[in-house]
Amino acid sequence: MSNRRNNIIPHIDWITIGLYGVIVLIGWINIYSAVFNPVHPNIFDFSQRYGKQFVWIMTGFAMAFLVMISEASFFPAFSYPLYGMFVFADLVVRFVGRNIAGSHSWFRIGEIGIQPAELGMFAINLGLAKYLSNEKNTTNSKKIRWIAIAMIVFPMLLIIIQNETGVAVTYVAFIFVLYREGLSGNILLIGFLTIVLFILALVGNKFIISIILAVIALVAFLIFSRRKVKDITRIGGILALSLAIIFGTNYAFNHLEPHQKKRIQVFLQQNVNNSKEGYNLHQAEIAIGSGSYMGKGYLQGTQAKLNYVPAHATDFIFVTPCEEWGFVGATTIVILFFVLILRLIFLAERQRSPYSRIYGYGVASIFFIHVAINVGMNLGLVPVIGIPLPFISYGGSSFWAFTLLLFIFLRLDADRLQILR
Template sequence: MKESDIHINRVDWIAVSIYFALVIIGWFNIYATVYDSQLDQSIFDLSINSGKQLVRIGVALGLIMVIMVADYRFFENLSLVIYIIFLLILIVTPVLGKEVNGQILSIGFGEFRIQPGEFAKFATALALAKVMERPTFDLSKKQYQLIAFSVLLIPVVLILLQPDTGTAMVYFSLLVMFYREGLPQWYYILGLGMIAITLLGLGIENNLYLVGAIVLITAALIFLGRKSWQRALVFSMIAIGLIAYIYSIDFVVSKLPPHQQNRIMVLFNPDLDPLGVGWNVTQSKIAIGSGGLLGKGYLEGTQTKFDFVPEQHTDFIFCTLGEEFGWIGSLVVIGLFSGLLYRLVIMAERQKTRFSRIYGYGVISILLFHFMINIAMTIGLFPVVGIPLPFFSYGGSSLWSFTVLLFIFIKFDSSRATQLGRIS
């Protein structure tokens, strides 16, 4: 490998620096969740989560080195092969995987286990970039929409079979990338409308109120356009469809596992079961609120120290930050995530090939979704669905998959001059 092939001078060090800042801050917060002043364990102690995470950070550094010295064309040329490999792994996961809380999410040997659903994210982003890179690929046309949605939905279906609703939801974040590449706006208007109707259907205790409102609005629209029977028919069909959808929501929710039903109920009624299903979110909000402006100080968080928040080192790691570093500390971390996303947008827009740009927006979509949903979970604005905070939450699969996702794009960006020579 020639030194010129590595493109060290063209690496976006701003994005790299933000990555390491988030990883290091996350590591210190993981230590805070397990710290016990009586035991006086070091942050480097391999018997506790912070020490284990340090080993995983070391593995992440190894992955970064491999990605950065590899030829960028390796990931481009084998993108569909990588995608198919992870689809096959997802297929065998329910058979060979380890069951935890009714879900089969990980496979591996002994202590070394990975969650294929996490790694399949970057594989799906690569596959979409490959199938959409052709100049003739036009997302405004139905046949190309079918191809793109098929690539997106296959891993979603396989992950739902585990079942892992939270991870499956992440894949729909790639619709942000679809928007950049020309998917018609009416898809998003329809999607937002369906989300609004779903929230209303779940939030309003008696569906008759919502159905009555739809009937009244439809009657008014028909009356205003009474000279057109075609318009009246369209309005009536839409109203019937909406009413059928509203009553189907309860049916779909009833088919979810009990713990997911409870999480949805708690979202709309936080006081429903504060000592049961609402405990996590309630304690998380207490932890964040008690931090105030400047926080209680590192390793001084009482909610953290006395383990009031379950899963605080993984899905609820943000509440540790809020309690010990307060509003200012939370703002710094949110600023780092926002800065990274902004930087990635700049990087995506300066790519010389459509493949790199599409993959770049895939990275942005996935990181944005995780960032927003995880924080929304900790403050009670979204149901608890097991979405980790990128580079921050405890866990090997989470850290490694996000690292691979990000640094493949950083590699593409550092090689853009070579790509320009290739396509010129």
């Protein structure tokens, strides 16, 4: 045992750990600035969020260390039980969970709150890796493909029921994993087109869009088809589906929760009142814009610190570096994340074991979707969805979850030469 533990050290990917360390450090000093309290200027003051975040970071490091000294084979072995536990917890939390701010997603054990949804990406990633890495299961089989999709969609629905739609949206990230493992590329295209249609239906004139779609379908039929019944049904089917999306959108939209409707309207800039529902985004944009090229300087920001930007330590944490470090600093953070994600893809690709590869892709995809949505919503590129920016947002459970996610992969990666799993 001790031998092997010593052995893995040269195989650990220190580059990733270095990137992780830099991002964590940036996150911590950024929280210090975002919620800076002149009465408690000590960054280790535990009554303040920066002091607390230091505790979360240290415990996170401890967890990472524990993961690194554990047996790599532990994770594939416990993938299904962990996935099962998660699904079970999500089923139960609906009935026994505490209602916090309209969402039934929290277990309360004494003072500690646990939100199964936050662990979801973690459990799904393990389960999916285990399932798809099974040698008998290849994504070429339709049945396998549907089961894999169900493994994602089922907990997603459970979480939507809990009113944690934002978290559920992040599960879309697994589409990249499925794609890498053989799912047709059309699925990405269809997903993309669906979003486009959805937006068009909300902002445009439905009838004009329908006519344009019909014309496109006709042209497609004339150019590509061999004028067979099969082609007619296929193109006709796509057209019908598109029209259904377009006309169904309003129905679906009207049945969204009011706050979700507002968020989408804000994103689309429809009837936005900047002092009401548009306030968050408007203030975030003002703060980001005020950063200019080089920013106002560390601790010199005003907009976030003076509470103009709500949730400026959590969901809108990205505002503070934008304001204080300007375009240069904000871009640096975006690039750091991008490099980390690319590094993870690189590591995933070098795995011999499909389990490790799938898991690695899952980690990369989860990081990607969080960074893309969080940064995107800060910048007004996507509707406001309450999810954290990995390692940067204030909060213990999300920090731990991302750290665990990452270090399990690093543990698997360190073990890549040992066994073909």
